[in-house]
Amino acid sequence: MRGHLATWANTVVAGAFAAGISITMPAAADDTIKVGVLHSLSGTMAISETTLKDTMLFLIEEQNKKGGLLGKKLEAVVVDPASDWPLFAEKARQLIEQDKVAAVFGCWTSSSRKSVLPVFEELNGLLFYPVQYEGEESQRNVFYTGAAPNQQAIPAVDYLMSEDGGSVKRWVLAGTDYVYPQTTNKILKAYLESKGVAGEDIMVNYTPFGHSDWQTIVSDIKKFGSAGKKTAVVSTINGDANVPFYKELGNQGVKAEDIPVVAFSVGEEELAGLDTTPLVGHLAAWNYFQSVDAPANAEFIDAWKAYTKNDKRVTNDPMEAHVIGFNMWVKAVEKAATTDPDAVIDAIVGVSVPNLTGGFSTMMPNHHITKPVLIGEIQADGQFETVWETPGLVVGDEWSDYLPDSKSLIADWRAPMSCGNFNVATGKCGGKAGTTN
């Protein structure tokens, strides 16, 4: 009897620790620098994030071809957080604590970023986050290489209000019901009202994730648009729901000339799943399009297609964000001559690297970067054609000027301020004042 109990007890203990032991197994080799890749490869977000994992592997391979970093080879550590937010935190902890990665490139949704934030803060890791997001955040350990609302939403609305964009007077703000659209729409609403758009000329509509029956909403949009004033739809509809939305738009005959739809979450990858002929002319606002005519871009696309051995693989904006973020990190590590996070955080502000649209992007003290804003129209071949771009680069604005509570906040991670939410009105750093770790 005793023997069997002992065996049984062993099973429990062994089971409990199996994970830890086996994860520790790949012992860290000292001659490599590890880079964590934290993108979902399964579950609902795999559709968007898998490409970013491939991008990172590609960039690391390219860097190794150039001789690595600080004389060492780079080594990618890929994990699958499976679109499960708490799993993101677990995996982030594993990457930093167990695998001792020098930096992590990852996350897509705001929830996943929010879930890993405390981990990066606690363990003093580095996260490069490549996706456009709602802003209202600046964290010492995170670098936001995607667009803040002022680098995407506001220029898009500006364009539509301009004569070129059709002098739009009436707005439908349609989004998936989560934080990014809610915040973006709040900012846009405040912005539109500041430009004299009446409340009755703004229609806000939210749908659940993965919404697939768009009949009612598209017909509502049509109705709203038939009031005689030029109408446009600003879509913050999340990835998955876009395909059925555009299919319904096409079928109900909503033409871009009549009611253009400008989207912030629809890129080349999403369009790859669609016949775009009926959608020609609908818009997207990004900081990068595959179709951008720049030597750097052409070179990147060729190398990417060669790497993936797939002539049809498209590129998109979050990929460019990773390219910029990765190059910035490389440059900062070279500048600091170490991968130590504190040194990299100090070194990276002000680092400037070429982006793929033919200019340079710079890491600002608020850990957001400068980017051009491009407005593109969907073409029949599934690509975008740039119809407008900002004359210069736009600095990512982490705290929106159009939200009453964040108006007076700024972020500056350089010493001596070193604060993510400094209130210029009160002269105080809110929240985690003086947190250096």
Next chain:
Amino acid sequence: MSKANTILYLDGVSVSFDGFRAINNLSLVLDKGEMRAIIGPNGAGKTTMMDIVTGKTRPDAGEVYFDGNVDLTRHDEADIAMLGIGRKFQKPTVFENHCVEDNLLLSLKGPRSILPALFSRRSTAENKRIDDIFDIIRLGHRRGDLAASLSHGQKQWLEIGMLLAQDPKLLLVDEPVAGMTDAETEETARLLKQIAETHSVIVVEHDMHFVRELGVKVTCLHEGSVLSEGSLDFVSADERVVEVYLGR
């Protein structure tokens, strides 16, 4: 008819399922302390009648009274069981994953709410009662075994034992000897007769030998109503009964 001295009183009861009349204007009266055998071909409505008495099925029409003045149509199964009607199913239904003793323990008369069940200890009175029942159903040697391991006949007895533990005023026993050996059948008849000394009993059975052994008044059901009633000899002499059993 007066309900006063009856233990069970059914008058004009009808019920139908999707247009099929399972019970059709059925009237049946059982006196206190009486044992009655109910026979009838398949589909005569025997089990449905029991469903009505025990509250499982609500009648579409008619009166069902228990103990003279309790309207059974207003109560559900658990209420009716607490009023003092115990039922044994056609297919022996015991708690297969409990030991025999626990089967009886759960059936013992007593409070039926959750908290007492959660904290109660077994009392000496309960132990005594269980021992008594084991004496009656003669399963004392199997008390620690899983009910699932009992033979078919033993399960039937266990179920009867569970009914006894409930201490009901009226027992409804559905085909107690189905699948039993002759010896077991005899034993069961003895057991039921012993029970009938202190309880009112309705026995539904096909086995005529068994019914004869019980030696009680017989009611023959057909198509949901009473076809014939009286002693077994009287009923089996009834031409209509012969007809429904043998066909034309």
Next chain:
Amino acid sequence: MVPGGPPVRDPVNDPPEPVLYMGFLRNVVAAGLMLAATLVCAAADEAELRQLVAKFADANNFQATEAVVRELGATGSPAVEGLLTALSQGSLYVRKADDAIFVGDEVGPDIKLRDPLNGEAVGTVAKAGLTKIKVNNTLRRVIRDALGGLTLGSNDPAVRLAAADTMFKNPDPATIAALDAAIAGEAVDSVKARLEQARASAVLLSDLGEADKMAAIDILSSRADQDSLSQLSRFQASAEGPLRASAAAAVATIDQSLALWQVGQNVWYGISLGSVLLLAAIGLAITFGVMGVINMAHGEMVMLGAYTTFVVQQVIRDTAPGLFDWSLAIALPMAFLVSGAVGLAIERGVIRFLYGRPLETLLATWGVSLILQQAVRTIFGPTNQEVGTPTWMSGSFQLGQLAITWNRLCIVVFCLAVFALLLHVMKRTPWGLQMRAVTQNRRMAASMGIRTPRVDALTFALGSGIAGIAGVALSQIDNVSPNFGQGYIIDSFMVVVFGGVGNLWGTFVGAMSLGILNKFLEPYTGAVLGKIMVLVLIILFIQKRPRGLFALKGRAVEA
């Protein structure tokens, strides 16, 4: 309608019959010419046109291009039609060498050039040697309006009708004269009616007299749709006196009739959503309802059907593009076979060992669904795959004030057909008889000589195959991605359980009522709350009828 764009369903209510009207052709051409004559004093000669066209080379922003387009439109010359169409499609180029303008067709890395005015082939040039003239929405609109004026004289009634519609939506008092001419020359009644409506909308904005405007209000109120409503209400806001009153009355009438139509529209949306639910659930009604297998991999069967469609279309695109319109018809049997075969393999490999343990089938099929999802992800990649819509399924048509899209209509019809077929199989064929016999009394069926394991396997394969063909239809409205099936599995279970397990009609009524309920709630509560309310209603409904809508009644034998 973008001229020269993809063939779009003919928006004419009564089918146009150009042949019938051959006799009037001359008239029509004459009218067209007359119209051109009224637009400009004299037809511009070709040299002048070429001069105008050459201006595109210098136009380096949208406004400049727009100005050129307006000038070209103002010439009224039919010759510029092709040129403008090409511009709106983005196939007008400037040759870098000499700033000459051409219409170009992409042929691989090169572009075949044509003369912008007479369309004669000029030669082929590498892409690098040309600059495309960029267009945007605003410009496309301007072009469309310009073409609207030009195409009023077209030979094709459909084109004239489109032109009338464009002019209706962009009323301009300056066009009244042209419209009058067009109306006078128009022989097709439906086109004439639209022209009159276009004229009426222009009249409301003009400074014509009260009588004219009254007549215009009448014409518009007879149209009674959203557009005429908004034009009338705008007019009402600015008008005075009797005009205002009669416009108000017209607005009220239209409002009322539109409200009625709205109910119809909601019913249609509901039916259409219901048929999507039904398609997704109907296979489950067999595997779950009839066989009792809690098949969590059902959604993946639907997904396999959608991927089969994708593969079929890929093959057709590569080998026989002409067959593309038939791709769905070809995909249907393929999807049935693929999903059916996978279902058969699952039944033989896993489920048959688990019969009688329904909750464990849940576990095993959950595992199967994970494997299938990941397999598809590994083979096809995680991103959406493009499943094209055959031309006959694109676009929409108007039935009164109901906008009905062809793909939804096809799905509704298809769904009813599948349902009818399945009913027929279950109720009228020997196989269906065996299936029912086996599910009702297995041992009896076995002793009658029915090979029950075979019936089990085929029944499961049938359910899976039906899920596969549902995937073909659903690929037309949703993302084709590895997560495709996940979106339908919960809804499918809700439908089957709501309708009553084991009853095909229950599934039908369940799907339709949930669909319609959802669509009636949506306008009031929004999509999210609407869905939550439907779920809560299902929970409450199950309290009322614990065995679903169409529960089998009777003396259920209970242990």
Next chain:
Amino acid sequence: MISQRFFAAGADRRIAITISILIGVAVIVPTLNIAVAPDSAFHVPSYLVALVGKYLCYALLALALDLVWGFCGILSLGHGAFFALGGYAMGMYLMRQIGDRGVYANPLLPDFMVFLNWKELPWFWHGFDHFWFAALMVMAVPGLLAFVFGWFAFRSRVTGVYLSIITQAMTYALLLAFFRNDMGFGGNNGLTDFKDILGFNVQANTTRSALFAASAATLALGVFVTWRIIGSRYGKLLMAVRDAESRTRFLGWRAENVKLFAFTVSAVMAGIAGALYVPQVGIINPGEFDPANSIEVVVWAAVGGRGTIVGPIIGAVLVNAGKSWFTGALPEFWLFALGGLFIAVTLFLPSGIVGMWDSWQAKRSGRKAAADAADATAVPEMAIAPAAIVRGGRPAAGAAPEPQPAE
């Protein structure tokens, strides 16, 4: 009496061992984490503490589910909802503890309310600044939901797949509702960025170790409570309801109340598990309501062994450890491995790991049984695993498995 039974033979002994191990783990692991130098071979890294702490919460959830599924036959596909509600109650407390240290330095409103322009704290957020209130809500909210839901469902005699599907509908509806930002629970992002719990920094190693110890101890308590429930007369009744519900009704028991009690207790346990989970993972968001999560809980219980007390714990720990390992080691293919595991378990281990172990033991001891018949009173725990006996009321003897229409 209790101590006597506690150290009795057979199943009870197993419980005693489990509780001892859990309490041992609760003491030893934090000690090894805090007191032992990081370079020592005995040091338990914080990463592992957080990970295993998470598994223990899952184990408690699986145990809660097993109380209703294994012992009462109610297959709830919505237990994740109770877990998440408990987690939200705790998350609300943690949010309120942030006070004015949020990014907007608003002393009253959590950050997500500030940037969505909320002006005042919604009424249901009041009280959550007190730990006792939050602790009460951790139990009361899931308990109340389960009570109301169960009261209606069991009274209407909704059973079998119908019940399973409406529990799924419940969690799905809650998922959609919590996604809505208007609900005031932070929408998709949920509640995060916690600072303190009871005045201690949630990110500190000591706090994490304390939370770990609390989880292990709570799980031990959960095991104890479940064991006491199962061992009582009510526990017997619970299984009686599972095996022959109508029989219990005809014996005068109110089967709906029997189920309702177990369902409510189970929901409360799940809520507590969620409350312990949230401070350890640092976030609670509507993803926890995902029906797929609830199905996974069922899978854990089934893998470990349904209808046993230790089974779900082993299942939860093993499956999650496997998931942690696979997602790191085979990021592209782990779903194949996980899916394959589920299929293999159902095909080859129909009564789970513990069930298989027991039947193996039973076989072994069966050989000794002839010599040692006196031990018959010790009922092996396997006996209450329904999988081993009769399925769907059909005699197991010799009958080939066959499909049955769902009820």
